[in-house]
Amino acid sequence: AQTVTQSQPEMSVQEAETVTLSCTYDTSESNYYLFWYKQPPSRQMILVIRQEAYKQQNATENRFSVNFQKAAKSFSLKISDSQLGDTAMYFCAFMRATGANSKLTFGKGITLSVRP
């Protein structure tokens, strides 16, 4: 079974600064997908970024980038130039690349507050 751990329950960052959210996972699979989802207070879960484990290059999406360390089973999210709209709960999630379905296994999430 796969597990996803987000050990920081809350973080706070000043607007325009950079923040890094941590995530570790445990799996015996060699190929898989990792995601960061954002859930604002309005609660709709939005995809932030996706990483395929077979790709060595770290994924980036505008101000969002990841640091994927496969050997360490670590998948952190860096948010640059933080904006007030980044205030949300952030979830790290794992998906197997094999198997019958595309089940997501989530961590407990981290609440990020961006201060003006």
Next chain:
Amino acid sequence: ETGVTQSPTHLIKTRGQQVTLRCSSQSGHNTVSWYQQALGQGPQFIFQYYREEENGRGNFPPRFSGLQFPNYSSELNVNALELDDSALYLCASGRGGFRETQYFGPGTRLLVL
């Protein structure tokens, strides 16, 4: 907005009752998954449907059941409601057969009294 819609947005039931939650998938998607999110927790996988067949189930009892319709919309049914069933229920749609990203709806907040 993801194009995935859910109804109702909020629901209050009493213990022992039955509830049906609905989800309309994003256009072009033929897989739907349901998740339960307790307050302050990450979503937990309930089950997934692909082309109207259940193709995976999490650690939830049989009183949680579902359906997927030919138009790929879906229902989640919960019988004999318990207080611990109070949660946000999320559906997510994607293109089945691939490891495609899943897109979430806004959720239904269920309160069981």
